[in-house]
Amino acid sequence: MPSLSPRFASADSVVTALRAAGCVFAEDEARLILTSARTPDELAAMVDLRVAGHPLELVVGWAEFRGLRITVAPGVFVPRRRTEFLVEQALAQVPDASVVVDLCCGSGAVGAALAAALGPVELHAADIDPAAVDCARRNTADVGAHVHTGDLFEALPDGLRGRVDILAANVPYVPTGEVALLPSEARDHEPLVALDGGTDGLDVLRRVASEAPRWLAPGGCLLVETSERQADAAVDAFTRSGLTTRLAVSEELYAQVVLGTRT
Template sequence: MPLSPDGPGSAPSSDATDSVVAALRSAGCVFAEDEAELILATARTPAEAVAMVDRRVAGLPLEHVLGWAEFHGLRITLEPGVFVPRRRTEFLVEQAVALAPGASVVVDLCCGSGAVGAALAASLDELELHASDIDPAAVHCARRNVAPFAGRVHEGDLFSALPDTLRGRVDVLAANVPYVPTDEVGLLPAEARDHEPLVALDGGADGLDLVRRVAEGAPRWLAPGGCLLVETSERQAATAVEAFARAGLIARLAVSEEGWAHVVIGVKPGPSGLKP
């Protein structure tokens, strides 16, 4: 694969670009031209570009090959084995910002790379940010992404990872929990099922095991008027709304047809303590 014949730092020749596109297309990459541009722009040397193309052809997610993912205007650092943030989840961030523009305490539960927490911190002022995940690799990665916002990342299972000082103080609780039914994990694209952690994908028999656990526990952590936001699929949304309501939250569903995104929102009753 002929790359940057003039040496490191040179722009790849058209032949090099064509070679990368051909390799990616032969591997089944639908957006081969766009991916080739990203790989060649990210690689620091011709040898690194070749290695990146080889990893992509072998089936690694593009974001793992690049070492980053674009999310809500941010470049989120990604490490091998960490869940790749989906662009549809930007809708969850947008809903949270619109609902609680004065939020001062935000928690990103099941944070993965910390993309949601970082995006919320970038969009809101004077924020105390906490994130948590049960996966040590995700915790390590998230710490890099929330560090610019003085965020703290905790390792553990859902709420058990959080400091008790947050009880009753959380204005926005964003929980992008796994919601793929166990029997359907094997139907996911190979990029996800082979290279992302199962704990970030498998949501139990109907995909809503963690949604129910988060909804049940949320009222003890939310401030009065605080909100919980969880992403689900279209077919799960009604059941998820019911789970929120059973937990004592004022529940509704927000949908983005364009982004194929469904976000269940639950607000804890009581006067909001959010800043105007």
């Protein structure tokens, strides 16, 4: 922990500043900031950013995801805890997967978590946003991932067609008209391309579902996160693409994951 700055002469003063800004878990956040800051000036800057409404993960530069410390950067989508349920479902569905694709990868958290659980795999990650691709490269370098820039499947090498065991696609699914209603931490600090899913929120999901069968290996599985309200329409999109489809729900994490298997 760095020496405390004149403005924050004690750990309690950091907690007080965060609580005054409306941080519900001020004590926990203060601990993370205090252990992440390397100098008194950095500590003060981190507190100021958090007080101004920047997401805590972007303030400290990392997010925890399935026990991993995932590097995040300004302008990159912060992985949500509920998305751990998608990873769990993928591992249960294809426990012996050897080829994994993390589509719409953002920070690469899903791919990194799958590789950590599966052991040596051929991992590919792709995103349309260059900032996300740079972040994903850092988070998957240790597992030798191939990280690509481009629009969905256009980013992937043709040699993956028909070979993918797990295709995890954490697509944007907020309806365009509801983006403005998101919490400011997401609305003001995360890229619109990672949030806006079109008129009903399912534009990107439908594109992924329609193309996925050409990329999946026999027995391979596509997994996409969606909302409770959109679940029926998402299941229908998977079924129309010819996948054997089911919906998995976690009440604890408030997570809905659609799974589609190529038979």
